[in-house]
Amino acid sequence: MSNENSNLYHDQIVLHLVQFAVVWALLAMTVGVYISAELVWPTIDFGQFWLSFGRLRPLHTNGIIFGFGVSALMATGFYSVQRTSHVPLFMPRLAWFVCYAWQLIILLGGLSLLAGWTTSKEYAELEWPFDIAIAIVWVCFGVVFFGTIANRKIRPIYISNWFYGALIIVIAMLHIVNSLAIPVTIGKSYSLYAGAQDAIVQWWYGHNAVGFLLTGGFLGMMYYFLPKHAGRPIWSYRLSVVAFWAFTYSYIWAGPHHLHYSAVPEWVLSLAMVMSVILLAPSWATMINGIMTVSSASEKLKTDPALKFIVLSLAFYGLATFEGPMMAFPSVNVVSHFTDWTIGHVHSGALGWNAMITYGTFYYMVPRLVGGELYSVRLANIHFWMALAGTMLYVMAMWGAGVSQGLLWLSVDEIGELSFSFKDIMSSMAPFYGLRLIAGLIFLGGTMLMAYNLYKTIAGKSAVKVQVPAVDPAFGVSS
Amino acid sequence: MSTNIYSYLLFKSLYQPLEAFKRLSQAEPSPIGVMLRYSIWLLILPPVFSLIGAANFGWRLGAAEPLRLPMEALLLVSSGYFLVLVFGLFSTALISRWMAATYGASTALGRHVALVTIVGEPLAVGSLAHLFPDVFINILIIIPTMIWSMYLLYKGIPIVLGITSEKGVLMASSLVGWLLVAAVSLLGLSMMLWTLGVGPLLGV
Numbered sequence: 001m002s003n004e005n006s007n008l009y010h011d012q013i014v015l016h017l018v019q020f021a022v023v024w025a026l027l028a029m030t031v032g033v034y035i036s037a038e039l040v041w042p043t044i045d046f047g048q049f050w051l052s053f054g055r056l057r058p059l060h061t062n063g064i065i066f067g068f069g070v071s072a073l074m075a076t077g078f079y080s081v082q083r084t085s086h087v088p089l090f091m092p093r094l095a096w097f098v099c100y101a102w103q104l105i106i107l108l109g110g111l112s113l114l115a116g117w118t119t120s121k122e123y124a125e126l127e128w129p130f131d132i133a134i135a136i137v138w139v140c141f142g143v144v145f146f147g148t149i150a151n152r153k154i155r156p157i158y159i160s161n162w163f164y165g166a167l168i169i170v171i172a173m174l175h176i177v178n179s180l181a182i183p184v185t186i187g188k189s190y191s192l193y194a195g196a197q198d199a200i201v202q203w204w205y206g207h208n209a210v211g212f213l214l215t216g217g218f219l220g221m222m223y224y225f226l227p228k229h230a231g232r233p234i235w236s237y238r239l240s241v242v243a244f245w246a247f248t249y250s251y252i253w254a255g256p257h258h259l260h261y262s263a264v265p266e267w268v269l270s271l272a273m274v275m276s277v278i279l280l281a282p283s284w285a286t287m288i289n290g291i292m293t294v295s296s297a298s299e300k301l302k303t304d305p306a307l308k309f310i311v312l313s314l315a316f317y318g319l320a321t322f323e324g325p326m327m328a329f330p331s332v333n334v335v336s337h338f339t340d341w342t343i344g345h346v347h348s349g350a351l352g353w354n355a356m357i358t359y360g361t362f363y364y365m366v367p368r369l370v371g372g373e374l375y376s377v378r379l380a381n382i383h384f385w386m387a388l389a390g391t392m393l394y395v396m397a398m399w400g401a402g403v404s405q406g407l408l409w410l411s412v413d414e415i416g417e418l419s420f421s422f423k424d425i426m427s428s429m430a431p432f433y434g435l436r437l438i439a440g441l442i443f444l445g446g447t448m449l450m451a452y453n454l455y456k457t458i459a460g461k462s463a464v465k466v467q468v469p470a471v472d473p474a475f476g477v478s479s
Numbered sequence: 480m481s482t483n484i485y486s487y488l489l490f491k492s493l494y495q496p497l498e499a500f501k502r503l504s505q506a507e508p509s510p511i512g513v514m515l516r517y518s519i520w521l522l523i524l525p526p527v528f529s530l531i532g533a534a535n536f537g538w539r540l541g542a543a544e545p546l547r548l549p550m551e552a553l554l555l556v557s558s559g560y561f562l563v564l565v566f567g568l569f570s571t572a573l574i575s576r577w578m579a580a581t582y583g584a585s586t587a588l589g590r591h592v593a594l595v596t597i598v599g600e601p602l603a604v605g606s607l608a609h610l611f612p613d614v615f616i617n618i619l620i621i622i623p624t625m626i627w628s629m630y631l632l633y634k635g636i637p638i639v640l641g642i643t644s645e646k647g648v649l650m651a652s653s654l655v656g657w658l659l660v661a662a663v664s665l666l667g668l669s670m671m672l673w674t675l676g677v678g679p680l681l682g683v
Binding site: 287291292294295296304307308311312314315316318319322323326327329331332334335336348388389392393395396397399400403404406407408410431432435 | 540578581582614615617618619621622625626629645648649650652653655656657659660663664666667670671673674675
């Protein structure tokens with residue numbers, strides 16, 4: 001029915017995906033807060049397997065990355081690819097299928113994690129039936145996205161679409177290769193790889209999932225929504241294209257830096273370290289491009305909370321993309337690895353960059369989707385300060401805990417024996433974990449405010465019908 | 480005019496920061512003057528407190544017995560700390576001036592040095608926590624002082640540089656980015672020095 005009128009954008013799908021993303025954010029962040037409380041009071045799993053840290057932790061990470069993150073990327077990808085191509089979505093029924101099938105995978109996949117089904121591969125814990133379903137839905141996502149680009153009425157393919165495109169292609173490649181396995185039962189399989197190869201493939205996947213999903217995908221979001229919102233073209237389009245290719249080329253090599261001081265060959269680790277350091281250049285080029293775009297923006301920014309989120313997200317993006325290469329140095333990694341410093345690093349990216357840019361984008365996009373005003377600018381401003389405070393507190397607590405752990409674990413006595421037991425070090429971390437719990441509660445509280453704010457903005461409305469505008473002949477596709 | 484602002488710096492800037500920001504917006508003090516009469520006295524506090532604390536009590540990293548280091552190692556660490564703080568202040572002031580140029584705000588360097596110092600003053604005073612060298616206690620005290628400092632950063636930039644508060648938020652957020660990177664570099668650099676054996680031996 002929705003493809004009867006070929007001159008309207010398909011925005012109802014976008015609105016649904018935004019709502020799913022917010023629901024997953026609330027659920028997965030609540031799980032995160034709960035497991036951070038378990039680290040302070042270990043008995044609150046009440047002896048239930050499904051409440052144990054081991055099962056809830058992958059639920060938290062998968063819920064955030066694939067539930068919240070991917071739903072938000074699908075929503076913003078569908079929204080921006082239509083507008084940058086000047087055509088409605090290709091195969092809208094397939095797009096609806098992608099939207100709902102993805103949510104079903106997250107829901108059932110989450111339940112399977114609670115039931116204890118796991119491949120034990122980090123960020124790829126879901127078992128083989130889900131892996132196959134993910135591959136199918138992901139390819140459909142690619143068909144809708146690239147089909148829309150193929151149908152485009154504008155000759156150039158805008159930079160945001162390059163990033164979304166890289167997200168779709170690379171994640172498909174990573175997911176399929178890393179998930180190759182021999183099924184034994186419906187809920188158990190064995191990886192095709194063994195030993196050090198398994199580790200290399202897993203971290204080639206794991207690091208590039210961070211790279212092309214949490215970095216590249218969200219950069220696509222940034223490249224469309226930041227200039228749109230600031231009312232300015234991107235500061236340097238050329239820089240954005242150079243950064244894209246440099247980013248794509250160097251990221252794919254960096255995975256083995258997760259495996260320093262392991263059985264992986266030294267040259268693989270050195271190569272990963274060098275590529276991680278090179279990666280700093282395109283990452284920062286992108287950050288500077290974003291900040292310069294905003295700084296040249298006009299006075300129209302008034303009373304707008306969305307742009308604040310986007311600019312602050314760039315600050316945390318700068319932190320995370322600097323900290324990452326630094327932690328890839330073996331001499332830093334020897335302290336930071338296996339400590340909470342890593343958890344702090346991930347969250348400066350996940351809370352500071354991914355969540356904040358998504359919040360900023362939702363505050364911008366949702367009122368426009370339903371053709372109204374944001375329900376409360378004041379609540380959004382409060383949310384901004386809660387998000388900033390929560391993230392800072394989280395990062396500070398984990399820096400303190402991580403450095404303490406790293407130094408204590410490395411210390412040996414006169415005869416070369418470890419000075420402290422693992423148990424003693426962990427129990428001395430409770431105060432840091434308490435702080436982290438508070439940080440998580442503050443951040444979750446902010447997200448709840450946003451959920452309420454967006455709910456009131458959307459309530460009783462559906463997406464407004466937007467006509468595809470006429471194409472400037474200078475940029476049109478000559479048929 | 481500039482004597483007017485100096486009467487505010489060091490003491491009144493701590494408990495009347497907003498008034499200090501207002502005065503600063505009308506003054507153009509020389510950067511060297513601000514540095515010598517104001518900033519340097521605050522920058523010296525954290526290294527001195529940490530020297531006294533570590534020499535008398537030793538650092539506690541949680542489970543461990545207090546970590547005691549020989550005096551020369553402590554002096555080395557404290558001098559390094561001081562130099563890093565001076566570098567941090569100046570680089571932040573320079574970056575703030577550079578950003579101010581793109582935001583069409585005031586680019587008088589002395590003003591930026593004073594602004595960064597007023598913003599950092601609570602942290603310098605909060606470094607009293609170093610007298611009790613326990614990592615967790617220090618973090619616990621630094622967090623509220625840091626929140627206060629960040630409040631001053633977001634509040635101070637539009638007042639001192641004469642830009643709208645919306646632009647001020649954007650510029651302050653960009654500066655937060657730089658400060659976070661500076662903080663984590665310091666952390667990484669110290670770890671690197673430690674593990675490479677350049678820094679003092681901690682038995683690690």
